[in-house]
Amino acid sequence: MRHARIIFNGREFDVDIDANDRITTADGQELDVALDSDDITWLPPVKEPGTIFALGLNYADHATELAFEPPKEPLVFIKHANTLTGHKQVSYRPDNIEFQHYECELVAVIGKAGKNIKREDAMDYVAGYTVCNDFAIRDYLENYYRPNLRVKSRDSLLPMGPWIVDRDDVADVNNLRLTTEVNGKITQDGSTRDMIFDIPFLVEYLSKIMTLSPGDMIATGTPHGVVDMQPGDTVVCTIENICSLETRIVSEKEYYGDKY
Template identity: 75%
Template sequence: MKHARVLFNGSELDVTVEDSFAETGLLKSKTDGQLINETDVTWLSPIKEPGTIFALGLNYADHAAELAFEPPKEPLVFLKGANTLTGHKQNAYRPDNIKFQHYECELVAVIGKEGKNIAREDAMDYIAGYTVCNDFAIRDYLENYYRPNLRVKSRDSLCPIGPWLIDKDDVGDISNLKLTTHVNGELTQEGTTADIIFDVPFLVEYLSKIMTLKPGDMIATGTPKGLKDMQPGDTVVCEIEKVGALVTNIVSEQEFYGDKY
């Protein structure tokens, strides 16, 4: 089953995604079973109470090579603030006066059960399901302190996530899922989770050795090669086979912040 959260008539609503969604655009309210059309909602992040957002750097061998880095011997993990999250078909902004902002299409594993010191072979028991995120980066802001630093990776709106959370069992094996990114309809990034260096069971074991993982925590597992600069007006679609396709519109900093600009 696919679970989403939307704004409908001014209220947040938990919905499921109908099997016919691709043809009908229908969502079903978890509150009263009402069928709602996608055109009448604003998509929100599918994770109601986001916990810790872990993200992986350089976790695809081909991407590490693209950035001229040796593949890491240990996971390069960084944390993101929940202020970065926004829903499907929402705006993300390009900061003023920068040269290079790129998307990163990533498979996200969402924790469903609390655990510490979880063994690799038990790791999947702690996963609720999966979603897609677009973990944007602004390379101009990189500095060699806690790199990738928060100025690069914890900006408002720059981690769109969704459209939905799909139950783990509906996806099954995640070890060879195709990832693609399209910008304005053009294919710009293509890869497969088969190229992931540290896979989800490894990361659950690794992180839970350090700290307790809790429901709502998320692990964004990194992105394959294929970087491209983004500009206001661009539409980016990050898609992962069997999981979903996440659409984001790029706007200027001024358009995004409006009166607060």
């Protein structure tokens, strides 16, 4: 089963989506609308977002695999709900920058609280999976708590969704094709099998430091193959058997409107 949050006919719903793409609300009402309809507004799929953990440098890319010395410890940074937006929504490109890129990532959504979770038990704490696009503004990188908040904590720059797939509905999460298309052209093509620190490792690692809680999310990093984005571009991040996440880039002025 898949789970999402949508606005339809002016109302917000928590919905389940079955294998036949039938959409049912929490109180059992079946919605008469197709999944790809523009009448659906997609919200970020986690209803009460907690701490968002994101990984840097977590893919050993094929081209440099032989020369690559993998990091001994994961590079983790934190994001909050101000960065979230949904499928088919907009993200903005800040004014006067040179390089903004997407990062297509598999997200593990935590479903159960725990601390000091062992690797072999880790998947019991994962409710399901979704896809995010963890945009970065490279111009703003500084070597202090890098990647710093100015790069990674901006409004709207973490689209997520459209839905969460139940953990048990994904046969092998460590072998999923991951692709990104910009304006219809594939620019990133990798596999979750190249992840350096896998989900059980990350659950164990983080839960040795702190308590994980339902609604926390782990965005597991992106393979190589990132390109610059401009207002007007449409980027689609896809992970096989999970979902495809579409985002349109707008200017800072268009995004903030009256607050610009």
